[in-house]
Amino acid sequence: MAEAYIIDAVRTPRGVGKPGKGALSHLHPQHLAATVLKAIKDRNDLDTASVDDIVWSTSTQKGKQGGDLGRMAALSAGYDISASGTTLDRFCGGGITSVNMAAASVMSGMEDCVIAGGTEMMSYTTQLGAEEANAGLKPLGMGSGNPALDAVHPQSHQGVCGDAIAAIEGIKREELDALALVSQERADRAIREGRFDKSLVTVFNDDGSVALDHEEFPRPETTSEGLANLKASFDGVADFDLGEGVTFRKQIQRRYPDLQFNGVHHAGNSSGVVDGAAAILITSPEYAKEHNLKPRARVVAYANQGDDPTLMLNAPVPAARKVLEKAGLKVEDIDLWEINEAFAVVAEKFIRDLKLDRDKVNVNGGACALGHPIGATGSILIGTVLDELERTGGRYGLVTMCAAGGMAPAIIIERI
Secondary structure (H helix, E strand, O other): OOOOEEEEEEEOOOEEOOOOOOOOOOOOHHHHHHHHHHHHHHHOOOOHHHOOEEEEEOOOOOHHHOOOHHHHHHHHOOOOOOOOOEEEOEOEOHHHHHHHHHHHHHHOOOOOEEEEEEEEEHHHHHHHHHHHHHOOOOOOOOOOOOHHHHHHOOOOOHHHHHHHHHHHHOOOHHHHHHHHHHHHHHHHHHHHOOOOOOOEOOEEOOOOOEEEOOOOOOOOOOOHHHHHOOOOOOHHHHOOOOEOOEOHHHHHHHHOOOOOOOOOOOOOOEOOOEEEEEEEEEEOHHHHHHOOOOOOEEEEEEEEEEOOOOOOOOOHHHHHHHHHHHHOOOHHHOOEEEEOOOEHHHHHHHHHHHOOOHHHEOOOOOHHHHOOOHHHHHHHHHHHHHHHHHHHOOOEEEEEOOEOOOEEEEEEEEEO
C-alpha cells in the first residue's frame, strides 16, 4: 500500500456563531471554504490542474451550505476546472472522515493529490435548525414516523445524552467544570504563544478588509466560580414535549429505564457555537517529490466505529482502540491526543477509560474554549496536532471525536 503524506494544513480563525454578532456571520459558507482552499494553493504553489479531487465535509447541507460546497468553493478559489470535488456528511465527525477518505484514495494508488477539509457556518445552520423545529420537523427516531427505528434505536438530544452519560459514569459537574477551565487556560496560553499561527489564515471581506484574523470565541477570563454559577443548559430541553408525550429524557429512558439524571452541562463546559473552515493537502510520495513539496506527516492508520446511538457520544474510546490496533501501536506510543470537547463528559470519559496522561490530551485547549464548527472541526484538530508535534518534536498524534448517531472516526498521523 502506498503512503499518504500530509503536506500542509490551514484553517480560518473561529468566529462566534451568532447571526449578526460573529465576525464571520455575514459571509457565505462558500467564502470560508474558498479562503482555506486558496491558502493551500498559494502557500504550496499548487498546480490545481493536478489536484485529483477535493473531499469536503459539511454537516448541514441545506440552503447556502448545500450544492456540493467542496466543488463550488474550489471554483470560487480559482482552481482549475479539472479539479473535481465532493461533499460528505458524518455529522461532527466529517472533518476527520474527509481526511481519511482523501488519504485512502492516495494510499490505494488511484489518486496522487487530494485536498480534504470542511466548513460549517453555525451562525447560519442554527437558524435553519430553529426554523425546522418551528415547522414541526422532528429528528429521526423521535416520533419521526419511522416506528421501527423509534422502537430499536431511540435517539435523543446530544446535550441530554451528555448529561445522561455523566450520570452513568458517576462524573460530577465540578469535574466537568475543571476540564472546561483547563481548556480555556490552555487555549489562552496557545494563543499568547502563537502556537496556532502556522495554520491560521486571515479571512477577508469581499472589499479586501479584514473580517477576522484571530480566535473570537475564547474567554480567558473564565474562573471556576464563574463556571459554577452557570445554569445547566439541558434540563428544560430534556423534558420538552416533542409531541404525544415524547421527550428527549424519555427517549433515553426507553433504553435505560432506571436511569435518573440531572443537567451538568452548560455553556461553559460544552462546545462553543462557531463558524470556521479548514483544509489539508494530501499527496503520494511520488507527487510530493515531483512537485518539490516537503511532507510534514504521514497517515499511519484510520478507523471508523459505531456505538450506542441512544447515548450517541460514546464511540471515541472504541474508535481509538480500533485505530491503535490497526496501526500496531499502544496507548503509550501516542505523544498527543485530540478528543473533541463536544461536551466535557466526552473528553473526561475518554481520558479515564484509556487512562491517559492529561498533559498529552488537548494540550492547546479544546472546543469548550475554542468552539466546534461541526463539519470543519476534525480537519482543524488534525492540523492542530500536526503543528504541536512539530513544535514539541513528538512522533505520533491521534485524533478522534464523537458524532451524532453514535459514531466516531479516528486517525493516527506520524510527524516526518
